[in-house]
Structures are given as C-alpha cells and as structure tokens.
Amino acid sequence: MHYKNSEEYEPISYVPHVESHGTSEIWRTLTILTVLTVVDIILYFTMPLTGFRNFIFIVLGIVKAYYIVASFMHMKHEKIDLAACILVPLLFVLGLIAGLLYEGNFWLLNP
Amino acid sequence: MTSNSASASTTKTWSGGRSPYNVSYGKLMMWIFLLSDAFTFSSLLIGYGAVRFSYPKAEPLAQEHVIKPMSHVSHEFIEEMKEIGAFSEAHWPSPDLVFNHFPFLHGLHLPLFFVSLMTFILIFSSVTMVLAVEAGHRMDKTKVRNYMFYTILGGLAFLGCQAWEWTQFITAGCSLDSNPYGPAQFATLFFVVTGFHGFHVFSGVVINLIIYINTIIGTYEKRGHYEMIEKVGLYWHFVDLVWVFVFTFFYLI
Structure with a gap:
C-alpha cells in the first residue's frame, strides 16, 4: 500500500501494511x-x-x-531515520547524568 | 528505492506524496510522546540518584548481624535494625533491609523476591501484548482478543502487587515527609517514582481495556487493520522498559 502520487496520499489516514514477522x-x-x-x-x-x-x-x-x-x-x-529521530535526542539524558549525578554528591544536602 | 544519487532520494523522501518514515501519523506521534515520557522518567531517576548519592552509603552489616534469606522472623525488625545502626538519618538505607517482604510469608527476610515476581509479571504481560500485535498483523481477531485479555490480567496483577508493596511501606510508617528507615527523601522518592510508574501502568490497563472492547465489537476488523493494538503496545512496552530501570535503581543498587 504505497501511494504513488501526492493526490492519493493522505498523511492522517495513511497506515502502511505490516507483515507478521512470526513469533x-x-x-x-x-x-x-x-x-x-x-x-x-x-x-x-x-x-x-x-x-x-x-x-x-x-x-x-x-x-x-x-x-x-x-x-x-x-x-x-522501522526505518533508520525514525529510529535516529527518537533515539538521538536521548543523548540529552547523558548531559543530565553528568550535571546531576557527577556533581550531586557535593552540591546537594551534605556539603 | 531505485534512486541514483543521495540528493534525488532525499527529494523523493521529503517532497510529499509519501510518508517519509513509512509509519502512520498516530504511530509517529506515539513515539514522540514516549520520547518525552522517557525524558520525564530519566529526570525522576537521575534526581533520585543525585539525592541518594549525596548521602553516604549504608555500611555492610557486621558479621554477627548478617541476615540470611528465609531466616529472619521478627515483628520488631525495624527497631532491631535501628539499634545496630543499619537504619539512621545519617545514611541512605540498604534496599536489602527495606524491601524484604513477601505476601503470606510475614516476618521472613526475603529481599528482592517480591519485586522479581513483579518484574516477571510485567515482562510476561509485555510478551502477550506483542503476541496480540502479531495476531493483529494476521487479522486474527480471536487471538488478538485472547492475548489482550492476558495482557490486561498481567497489568492488574502488577498493580495489585504494587498496592501490596505500598501498603507494606505505609504501614511500616513511611509517608512523603518521614520514614523509619532513614532520610525522608528515601520514602518521598520511592512514592513519587513508583507512583508515577504505577499510574502509567494504570492508564495502560485502562487503554488496553478500551482496545480490548473495540476488538470484541469488531472496530478494527471493520477498519481493516489492527494498528491501534500496535500503538497501545508501544506504550505498554515503554511501561515495562521504565520498570526495568526502576527495578535496577531502587531495588538492585
């Protein structure tokens, strides 16, 4: 079910057909x-x-x-583009880990 | 794709008339939502880590106090631990001594047993969910219905376990601002993080129920595809994924 031209294609209702990969x-x-x-x-x-x-x-x-x-x-x-779009932003988590965990033991409750 | 240059293929992908990621709008939006939810849970867990590591670790118990699993039966366990200094305001408690209860085995020292059970319940309900998705790809309505039923059962079992765990924790004297085990933040963060996760499980069960009913009345059969099962499945697996990290950071470490 792949739309050939933009007249047929409706982004909101487009659902690609997925085959079962088995169990x-x-x-x-x-x-x-x-x-x-x-x-x-x-x-x-x-x-x-x-x-x-x-x-x-x-x-x-x-x-x-x-x-x-x-x-x-x-x-x-999934397409690699989609995987990247979702997974790459998670790198920000590393920034938070560096900011909070690495420094946490001295700026928080027990100086 | 039979394009002969990279720029031609990019133009084709993004110039309209097709779905660039080859997914439906709904599934893409579910992924974006899960990304934002992943940030929320990362923040909670990293915040937990920051507060936890700003306290000194609990010292391992002295040789004469070491408690073997299955061995310890006492109704004054918390008092005993306070006396030997295992629970104190000055350091973070060891999860080993806090989460050591199991239903119907009152007083036995069984660290990790109950949460391991909860982990397996959630993994199995993830498996029945993915089996429902697979049956949906084959348009097998009966299988989808059966597997969705097992998934909902798994979700309810998990919620029941969590309710029991919370009851245990609250009757031991824990609240959002104080607890007998050590620093107040220990119980605060436990309630906030497992509560937030538990509410996700609860919402997941409700949404699962809705698509279960829709499957039974044939909504997806009429629609011609079972993609809704896939989208809800993504959410359900995400809840399982978060539990993997809650299990790691709250109970194992």
Whole structure:
C-alpha cells in the first residue's frame, strides 16, 4: 500500500501494511529478558556490594532496554531515520547524568 | 528505492506524496510522546540518584548481624535494625533491609523476591501484548482478543502487587515527609517514582481495556487493520522498559 502520487496520499489516514514477522523472535526475546533478570537476581545474592556490581546492574538494564525497544517495540524493523529521530535526542539524558549525578554528591544536602 | 544519487532520494523522501518514515501519523506521534515520557522518567531517576548519592552509603552489616534469606522472623525488625545502626538519618538505607517482604510469608527476610515476581509479571504481560500485535498483523481477531485479555490480567496483577508493596511501606510508617528507615527523601522518592510508574501502568490497563472492547465489537476488523493494538503496545512496552530501570535503581543498587 504505497501511494504513488501526492493526490492519493493522505498523511492522517495513511497506515502502511505490516507483515507478521512470526513469533520465534518474541520467544527469543522473552528468553533473553528472563535470563538477564535471573542473572541480576543471582548477582544480587552472591556478589559483594561494590561499584563494579552496580555497574554490571546498569549495563544489564541497558541490554534489557535494548531488547525491549528493538524487538518488542519493533524499532529494528522501522526505518533508520525514525529510529535516529527518537533515539538521538536521548543523548540529552547523558548531559543530565553528568550535571546531576557527577556533581550531586557535593552540591546537594551534605556539603 | 531505485534512486541514483543521495540528493534525488532525499527529494523523493521529503517532497510529499509519501510518508517519509513509512509509519502512520498516530504511530509517529506515539513515539514522540514516549520520547518525552522517557525524558520525564530519566529526570525522576537521575534526581533520585543525585539525592541518594549525596548521602553516604549504608555500611555492610557486621558479621554477627548478617541476615540470611528465609531466616529472619521478627515483628520488631525495624527497631532491631535501628539499634545496630543499619537504619539512621545519617545514611541512605540498604534496599536489602527495606524491601524484604513477601505476601503470606510475614516476618521472613526475603529481599528482592517480591519485586522479581513483579518484574516477571510485567515482562510476561509485555510478551502477550506483542503476541496480540502479531495476531493483529494476521487479522486474527480471536487471538488478538485472547492475548489482550492476558495482557490486561498481567497489568492488574502488577498493580495489585504494587498496592501490596505500598501498603507494606505505609504501614511500616513511611509517608512523603518521614520514614523509619532513614532520610525522608528515601520514602518521598520511592512514592513519587513508583507512583508515577504505577499510574502509567494504570492508564495502560485502562487503554488496553478500551482496545480490548473495540476488538470484541469488531472496530478494527471493520477498519481493516489492527494498528491501534500496535500503538497501545508501544506504550505498554515503554511501561515495562521504565520498570526495568526502576527495578535496577531502587531495588538492585
């Protein structure tokens, strides 16, 4: 359903036809998310409290986020332009992390 | 696309007569909304981090006080922890000692068990949602209806768990301005962030119910496509995505 000329094309009602990709990818993603969460739980009970442990938890969180966005939210089947349009602005979050977390321990409550 | 130069392809993409991103208007707007929501949750979680790391960490418990999972049964757990200095105004409490309850197992020290259950509930309800979307692509009305039903059940189960968690927290004496575990901001941020997320889950369940009813009465069958399931699905997965980070920052770290 691709409109050839601008007379036919109505932006508001345009809905591209999407083919089913089958369910195998869904089960694979479920397995990955479950395994990563179980790894989280195992590390929580076995690793000593260190900054490195927190680092692993954050990395695992980002990996889980990748699989949810790419597979469940279909982002890897979208055009790269759309993915960039949504994902690149998230770089601003890094600015906020630098501003609040990196400096937070000295400008906030306990000088 | 059979263009022979980059500028020709750009002109074709953006000169009208087609959808540049090849998505519907509604789906693009859902993505933009989720982007703004992602900023909101990032701000909340980073704000949480800033306040949390402005306090010193809780020291690990001394060897004689270490509590093994399944072992501890006491009704004065909070008082005991205060006496040995594990809970104090001067440092951030360890989540290990705060979120250690499980329904029907009162008094047992079970850190992380309940939130792990909540995490799996939300992951599974995300999976049934994506299965509903897939069934929608095949115009399989019965499957869409069944999977939407399971998704709503998952959402309600999650909300029930959160209500239980909040009740536990409130009956322990936590409010927006004070709590027995340590700095006041600990409970404040817990209520604000999990409350904001929980309200998203609640809205998601309501919207899921609406599209579930629409599926049953055949609205999307008549329309010729099940794209509404996809758009609501995006929102539902986003709620799951946020929970991954709430789980990481509130409970694991």
